Structure formats: structure tokens, C-alpha cells
Amino acid sequence: MVPTSMNSVDQQISNMVAEINIDEWSGSYWEQGEFLALERLMPKSLIEDFMGEVAVVRPKINRNFIPKHKKGGSVSYYLLQESAPAILAFYQHQGWIDLLSRIAGVPLLLCPDEDPHACALYFYTEPGDHIGYHYDTSYYKGARYTVLIGLRDQSSSQLLCRLHTKEIDQEVQELSLATEPGTFIFFNGDKLHHAVSPLGEGEERIVLTLQYVTDPAMSFAHRWFSNMKDAVGYFGWSALFRKPTR
Numbered sequence: 001m002v003p004t005s006m007n008s009v010d011q012q013i014s015n016m017v018a019e020i021n022i023d024e025w026s027g028s029y030w031e032q033g034e035f036l037a038l039e040r041l042m043p044k045s046l047i048e049d050f051m052g053e054v055a056v057v058r059p060k061i062n063r064n065f066i067p068k069h070k071k072g073g074s075v076s077y078y079l080l081q082e083s084a085p086a087i088l089a090f091y092q093h094q095g096w097i098d099l100l101s102r103i104a105g106v107p108l109l110l111c112p113d114e115d116p117h118a119c120a121l122y123f124y125t126e127p128g129d130h131i132g133y134h135y136d137t138s139y140y141k142g143a144r145y146t147v148l149i150g151l152r153d154q155s156s157s158q159l160l161c162r163l164h165t166k167e168i169d170q171e172v173q174e175l176s177l178a179t180e181p182g183t184f185i186f187f188n189g190d191k192l193h194h195a196v197s198p199l200g201e202g203e204e205r206i207v208l209t210l211q212y213v214t215d216p217a218m219s220f221a222h223r224w225f226s227n228m229k230d231a232v233g234y235f236g237w238s239a240l241f242r243k244p245t246r
């Protein structure tokens with residue numbers, strides 16, 4: 001039986017989806033080269049529910065450091081499956097996935113259970129935490145789409161975005177965004193060149209990421225490369241040998 005609080009989470013997500021003007025969102029997404037950002041989209045009460053679960057998993061943050069590229073902390077999909085039912089319900093909410101699919105113009109699917117990035121938390125908690133410019137490259141046979149939800153932002157860090165980098169007839173557009181609680185960002189991972197600027201002293205920034213794909217199949221070689229990258233850059237070696245619980 002689903003607990004009452006989970007019904008409430010599900011209802012809040014359904015209500016939010018029902019109020020969205022899909023044509024407006026979709027137009028903006030395509031004009032910006034498959035990128036969309038909206039401030040404070042998520043209801044405050046939902047962010048509070050998510051932050052309650054952030055507090056539970058916080059002692060299990062895996063810190064990582066790749067010189068000149070990234071420094072920060074992460075909590076993987078495996079840990080969220082064990083301890084974060086509201087965040088998981090959001091990731092898997094069919095109305096939410098249908099909405100994203102309509103914006104992207106392709107049917108989106110959940111990532112496989114063995115992908116630690118599928119639904120994860122990124123913690124910027126120590127001075128200098130950042131990530132350099134990159135694409136969220138798809139190692140899947142299909143395209144990969146990223147959702148970022150701001151959960152906490154008491155920082156001067158900015159999400160730095162370079163739009164239209166893959167379009168030869170378009171000028172590159174640069175954006176610098178704060179990811180305040182409730183902010184929603186959605187993009188095609190192979191299209192958006194992005195980075196996070198370094199965290200200052202005494203600051204903190206926490207972001208939830210959701211990943212969706214058009215085809216969850218992956219070749220053996222790509223799975224191996226993706227696993228190595230996740231172990232070094234995000235979730236640690238233990239995540240490689242950890243079976244998802246679902």
C-alpha cells in the first residue's frame with residue numbers, strides 16, 4: 001500500500017504538470033537549441049519533501065576530484081532507491097515523463113536500474129567545488145536528456161551554458177544561471193555545452209538530476225567506459241559493484 005505522504009507527492013507532481021503550457025515550453029526549448037530553464041517551477045512543498053530525503057542520504061555523499069575538471073560530491077541512483085521515495089516517485093512519474101517527451105518531441109524512457117546517474121544528487125559543499133565545460137554525452141544507443149532541479153542554493157556558483165554550439169548557422173549564446181530552489185532546467189545532453197563555476201567559501205549548492213533516454217540499450221564497450229567514468233568522476237568504485245535494489 002502506498003503511504004499517504006506518497007499520494008501527496010504524486011498529487012503535487014500531477015497538479016504541477018496539469019498547469020504547464022506545453023506549447024509555450026516547447027517553443028522556448030527548440031528556440032534555444034533544445035534547452036529550457038524556468039525559475040521556481042517546482043512547488044515549495046515538494047522541494048521541502050525532497051530536502052527531507054537529502055538530509056537522510058547526506059552522510060553517504062561520495063566526494064570526487066578530477067584535477068582541472070571537477071570537484072564535488074554525489075549520491076547515486078542506488079542510494080536514492082534505498083532512501084528517497086519522493087525523489088524516486090518524481091523521476092518515475094509517468095505524467096512528468098510524458099510532458100518532457102512532448103517538449104523534446106520524442107518518447108522518453110527511464111535509464112536502466114544499473115545507471116547510477118539515472119536519478120542522482122550533486123553536492124557542491126566545499127570551496128572550489130565546480131565542474132568544467134562538458135556535454136552530458138549519451139553512451140546509450142539513443143539520445144540522453146538531462147533535467148536539473150535546484151534544491152538549495154546559498155552560493156555564488158552559476159550554471160554556465162553555451163547554447164547552439166552544434167548548429168553551424170546559429171551564433172553561440174552564453175547564459176549564466178543561478179539554480180535556486182525549484183528551478184527547472186531541461187536539455188538534450190549532446191547539445192548543451194555547460195559548466196558550474198567554483199563555489200565560494202562557506203557556500204552550498206545542491207542539485208537533483210534526472211536522466212531520460214530514447215533507447216536504453218548500450219554496447220558493452222560503452223557500458224565499460226561509462227562505468228569507469230562514473231566510478232572516478234562521481235560515485236566511487238563501490239557503486240560499480242553494488243546491485244540496485246529494485
Ligand SMILES: [Fe+2]
Nearest residue numbers: 134135136194
Ligand atoms: Fe552535465
